[in-house]
Amino acid sequence: MSQIDIGAPSGVGETVEGPLYETARKVYPRAISGFYRQVKWAALLVGLSIYYLLPFVRWDRGPDEPTQAVLVDLEHRRFYFFWIELWPQEVYYFTGLLIIAALSLFLMNALAGRVWCGYLCPQTVWTDLFFSVERWIEGDRRERLRKDAGPHGSNWWSQKIAKHAIWLAIAWWTGGAWVLYFADAPHLVWSLLTLQAPLVAYGAIGTLTFTTYFFAGFMREQVCLYMCPWPRIQASLTDEYALNVSYHYDRGEPRVSLKKAKAVQAQGGKAGDCIDCNYCVEVCPTGVDIRQGASLGCIQCGLCIDACDSVMERIGRPTRLIAYNTDLNIRRHHQGLPPVYKLIRPRTLLYSAIIALVGAVMLYTLTSRSLTTLAVIHDRNPLYVRTSDGSIRNGYELRIANKAPRARRFWLELTGLEAKVEVVGAGASKVASFEVGPDQTREVRVLVTTSEAPADPATSVNFAIVGSDDRVAAEAKDFFRASAQ
């Protein structure tokens, strides 16, 4: 212990002793089975299955349209998600998705802590997968510790090579699945196999192979401890009502071994339920001691709960010495008060309300959006033209998006003004019409001419495009200007 010296200011001129950098302590997590382990397996299985198989799911959109259910078509600038097709100008749907994603993280955190970190985060899932490969080849914690301590014979080397080979294969498959979302999956698999795929595909696979291998094989908990911003953010978002993986120190302390417990109790002392077997620390994938309280390193995966429960069952003490609980309840238990759970709090209500609102707005705009859009851009220079016979003409740029998977012809109708309407390139026919290709945008220049200037310097006009079914497919308002003012 440092001496407490109130008089003299300390710190001035002193230097820090010891190293400025610490070597990462390698974590050797021990195998465990139990409820939370099952949850983690289920999350891993579901998550990875979706990730690896989704590109192969087909969806019928009609002829000449991609058949892949989920496809990011960068070349043609389209995003397909089952029945939804998004154009670049609809990218705001992703803004909505990101808002919902962020708020879902906040909500999860307010209800049950780092659910994302413990069960769903790709870093957790892939590291978990790599751990299980490691355990399968090199054995459990004790064996791995012994083998790594040496001596390193041919057996040690062959096991290491086998492990890294499988890791690399998983990593390669991870990158391989990623690129399948950007092109027709079956075709791309074939062209990858026959070395006919574009270079960028191999580049992406190579990069993701490296990052997966490196982050899940070597960096592991270091990513959570030093790289990820979420532990810091969530630490400032949590409150005393949030469920967290917690050690019930009120029940566990003081730690006394099973043998000594009776002797201590016989002398009238208190012996806590924790027998200090260290199992909770040994199973932890980030090497944290949960008994020291919540920390940045704890991803709250619940494996220490499984470990502690298995010990408590064996020695006949009540389980859930480590459990999901709130800071408040542990404190209340200490004071002999009953636990309180408040899932409905202002913040959980607010998060849920915003998620529901954003979701509803997105759903509404998605279901109510039209297959046809019309944008009218009035010429800025000149605002109007006086032709040689004194007529007034306005020029407009019309942009028509046809989101239907077939070519469509539209007839242009102008209301609000008695005027001659011409479509440049379509001839000065009385019926101005034009065709827009399937899933395409077309721009046409439209000239509107009146023989005399309207009394209103800016007459409100309405452009409508009518489809072959005689229904108005899209409308847009603009002005007919007869004055520069």
Place this chain on the structure above:
Amino acid sequence: MAEGHPHFDAKTGRTTTGHEWDGIQELNTPLPRWWLWTFYACIIWAFGYWVLYPAWPLVTGSTQGLFGWHARNAVTQDVADLKSLRAPSTAKLETASLEDIEKSPELLTIARAQATALFANNCAPCHGAGGGGAKGYPNLNADRWLWGGTLKEIQTTITHGARWDADKDTHSSLMPSFGKDGILKQPEIVATANYVRSLSGLPTEAGADLALGKKTFADNCAACHGDDGKGNKEMGAPNLTTKVWLYGPELSDIVNRITVGGGGQMPAWGLKLNGEEIKALTVFVHSLGGGQ
């Protein structure tokens, strides 16, 4: 890092840096060593950068780097890539006639898209962003043309310009300075200006001598502007009977034109742009609305 260390914090089980402010001590939280190695790797990367890419400023320039990379070359390369990407489209513009380009929705779209950029770069400074023109700079949206408004005539004007000495085929005719050179006297000029206004139905000054104006016009102006004032596109002489005025319809505007004469200048774009670019621009200008 244990108890017995001079700066040990019992609460966290860690050492402190030994620094203390108002009773608060700073925990010693060392960075991971891999972070240090990443930092060193970045420094080595930087050295590589210095050698391979332009990096150090010198008195008159900078070190060039072994790769010979230069931002200007990168832009040139990007432009070349874009050109080769557009080559199939531009090849179509080259072979198609102006009329065919305007008739085909596909070619018209290509031509207008290409010409929008060309127009903004080359034509907009005088004719305005949308070809709206200004006093002395023709409005390309209107249907009155000094040198003719058919596709062919627009192409010729863009290629050779107006009063541009570097091109011998340029439109070269010039309006005389009737007032400045003393060819006409002030009352004759005012009378002529009034007469010119009457040609397009604009009101004339009270007491204007339209007869003198008409005679002066017939003697001096009709050679180029025609007996009826309808102009002559061979001479670039505007039609004076319309509602479109290049220099303004006011009496003072017209008096000024007759006094000073002359005419605007336009570069011969054939000297700078290639044939396919001029074709695109021709169709673009023609499609603005006033093409004939």
